[in-house]
Amino acid sequence: MIQRLSRRDLMRGSLLGAAAFGVPAILAGCGNPAERGAAAPATGAAARGVVTLGSNASDEVPKKALDTVIKAFTSNDLKINTVDHNTFQENINRYLRGTPDDVFTWFAGYRMQFFAEQGLAVDISDVWQEIGADYTPAFKAASTGSDGKQYFLPFTYYPWAVFYRKSLWQEKGYEVPATLDEFTALARKMKADGLSPVAFADKDGWPAMGTFDILNMRANGYDFHVSLMAGKETWTDPRVKQVFDLWRGLLEHHQEAPLGRTWQEAAQSLQQKKTGMYLLGMFVAQQFPESDRDDLDFFTFPEINPQFGTDSIDAPIDGYMVSAKAKNVAGAKALVKHFAQAASQNVATSLDPGTLAASSKADTGGYSALQKRGAELVSGAAHIAQFLDRDTRPDFASTVMIPAFQRFIGKPDDIDALLRDVEAQKANIFR
Amino acid sequence: MSQKARRYSARDRALLIAGLGVVITLNAALIWGPTLASVVLSATDWNGISEIRWLGGENYHDLAAEYPPFWTAVRNNVLWLGFLGLLATPFGLFCAVLLDRRLALSRVYQSALYLPVVLSLAVVGFIAQLVYSADYGVLNAVTGMRTDWLGDSSINIWVVMVAAGWRHVGYVMIIYLAGLKAVDPALKEAAAIDGATETQAFFRVVFPTLRPVNVIVLVITVIEALRAFDIVYAINKGRNGLELLSVLVTENIVGEASRIGFGSAIAVVLLVIALGFIVTYLTQIFREDR
Structure with missing residues (x-):
């Protein structure tokens, strides 16, 4: 997701410099602030410790959402350091080893496990014992490190699906495809109607990851996908080759010249009814004017292998972690618990319509039609993947997979050589 | 350049050392230090966090053959x-x-x-x-x-x-x-x-x-x-x-x-x-x- 957000940041020109660095927390040996409410005066010295929060919510909408959410956090004084989204991500290594804030925004899955393994995050299993019932097992799994402890608190997420305009589909009499054959048949029909069937853009390099993820999970299942992402399978495996073969077959139905197009342009072509459907994250709605948003609907990518059906989707989760160098761990955990509350997440999702609340206790009554459908889709999925660049090593995703996918899209017939190259580079990175 | 060495007074020498010293130090610290560091690091697989492991010329091989x-x-x-x-x-x-x-x-x-x-x-x-x-x-x-x-x-x-x-x-x-x-x-x-x-x-x-x-x-x-x-x-x-x-x-x-x-x-x-x-x-x- 790095690329998407950086792009968005650029577009909005909202480059916020790193704000003032964290004021050292005034540490008194205070206990858990949540308990303090009951036994407050007894501990005497327990001053209101300052909690610092490192936030990458530099975009206008997420920033406003976060500001509103933390207004309700009163047990500690809070200091937010907002850093430009892209900068935050690029500097995460140095940040966590330097003087990180107590709590910081991060992503679930492999990217979280990577830092947990390096000992850069605090185990928050105790928080999970209190709030665990509010989350589905899939969310808990996405928050769990390789040692079985929880290091992450899911806050919001958004699913990937195939988006389309209801009005166009009604007018032309298209129906949601349930299998790959129906999908290609639909694409042919769209082409006959003068549409470019599947909108596609990969100039930024990352959107094609979404296509690969879904094809791999549909064809080979979630377990294989995760294992492949973790570097445990070979890329020259016939199963991987099959995914690329499938993809090559579908490419003819995709919009031409994707490598020169941004996802924003592709989304606009969907909005302008020049293309029939578009596999993307729910943020596709950003490119739709307010008046057209109710016309936007989606379906999950159709079944390829009946053994797996449509049991997995990409739905990247954003959330919070406590840094190992936190000066006020108790306060940090209190803040994390605040983020776990359904009420906090509801505030965020009402302000940022491209996201869904992670907590199962969250009130979905205030959701837009699209958000409601998104929540249904995710609750029906047995497995939730985090998107390729969050499910594997960041160096592998950015320096190997992005060039590989672009090469494939440019020359789809050269699959064997491509996969040999990917495998050779994988061996160098996962050593 | 090829002139015979002159006699410098102590003051001249101090000035020379100070003047040249500053330039040389800055040059070494800002240019040659990082340059050498790059050369040394290019023989490792350091990722900024992990222990530094020596790979010798392996990075160069990977570059030329597999990247x-x-x-x-x-x-x-x-x-x-x-x-x-x-x-x-x-x-x-x-x-x-x-x-x-x-x-x-x-x-x-x-x-x-x-x-x-x-x-x-x-x-x-x-x-x-x-x-x-x-x-x-x-x-x-x-x-x-x-x-x-x-x-x-x-x-x-x-x-x-x-x-x-x-x-x-x-x-x-x-x-x-x-x-x-x-x-x-x-x-x-x-x-x-x-x-x-x-x-x-x-x-x-x-x-x-x-x-x-x-x-x-x-x-x-x-x-x-x-x-x-x-x-x-x-x-x-x-x-x-x-x-x-x-x-x-x-x-x-x-x-x-x-x-x-x-x-x-x-x-x-x-x-x-x-x-x-x-x-x-x-x-x-x-x-x-x-």
Whole structure:
């Protein structure tokens, strides 16, 4: 997701410099602030410790959402350091080893496990014992490190699906495809109607990851996908080759010249009814004017292998972690618990319509039609993947997979050589 | 340089040591230190967090044998140098010669050609997208073509070099124009009296007197070619046919990837290429001094 957000940041020109660095927390040996409410005066010295929060919510909408959410956090004084989204991500290594804030925004899955393994995050299993019932097992799994402890608190997420305009589909009499054959048949029909069937853009390099993820999970299942992402399978495996073969077959139905197009342009072509459907994250709605948003609907990518059906989707989760160098761990955990509350997440999702609340206790009554459908889709999925660049090593995703996918899209017939190259580079990175 | 050692007073010596010392320290700390660090790191697989593990020359092997973007980047850097050196620079000279002849409206042409120079290459990159974009670009709209200029990896480097050349021509032109104004008109007159044609007068008389300007232009061209980065980064982050060595260094080291060892190896390759030019240039200069 790095690329998407950086792009968005650029577009909005909202480059916020790193704000003032964290004021050292005034540490008194205070206990858990949540308990303090009951036994407050007894501990005497327990001053209101300052909690610092490192936030990458530099975009206008997420920033406003976060500001509103933390207004309700009163047990500690809070200091937010907002850093430009892209900068935050690029500097995460140095940040966590330097003087990180107590709590910081991060992503679930492999990217979280990577830092947990390096000992850069605090185990928050105790928080999970209190709030665990509010989350589905899939969310808990996405928050769990390789040692079985929880290091992450899911806050919001958004699913990937195939988006389309209801009005166009009604007018032309298209129906949601349930299998790959129906999908290609639909694409042919769209082409006959003068549409470019599947909108596609990969100039930024990352959107094609979404296509690969879904094809791999549909064809080979979630377990294989995760294992492949973790570097445990070979890329020259016939199963991987099959995914690329499938993809090559579908490419003819995709919009031409994707490598020169941004996802924003592709989304606009969907909005302008020049293309029939578009596999993307729910943020596709950003490119739709307010008046057209109710016309936007989606379906999950159709079944390829009946053994797996449509049991997995990409739905990247954003959330919070406590840094190992936190000066006020108790306060940090209190803040994390605040983020776990359904009420906090509801505030965020009402302000940022491209996201869904992670907590199962969250009130979905205030959701837009699209958000409601998104929540249904995710609750029906047995497995939730985090998107390729969050499910594997960041160096592998950015320096190997992005060039590989672009090469494939440019020359789809050269699959064997491509996969040999990917495998050779994988061996160098996962050593 | 080769003078006999003089006697320096204690005060002179102290001054020399202090003066030179500061420069040498800064030089070592800011230039040679990081350079050596890159060379050392290029033999490791450091990622910024982990223990440093020695790999010897393995990074270089991986680069050359198993990292497809590397050779594309080398090719593109060479193309870039060739394009600027053999096409854009001579064209800039050509424009300067024409403008030097005081054509009607020469001020207008001069401004038009010089205008892009005030833009940063990143901005040129954004302008290039407005021109070349397959869906909304001016070029396809005007010509009715449907070419994916920036997405097709076999042509995008060429159109991007044209955009970079657009800026380079103006830069070179203004330098040559200044040089041409300084050429003594009497030389041209003398050549004309001796019966030289206009072309002969330019290549035999005027061009040789421009030698100092030529050296400056050459150095600028090489520097521009090696440091090219922002234009391709603005267009597509320097991927899919627009790879350059400078981009690969950034891509691997900066950012979450943090392949510091591997990225350093690419940086060392770039350093060696740059050193090749620097050494050639310096030997030329020193030879003349003697």
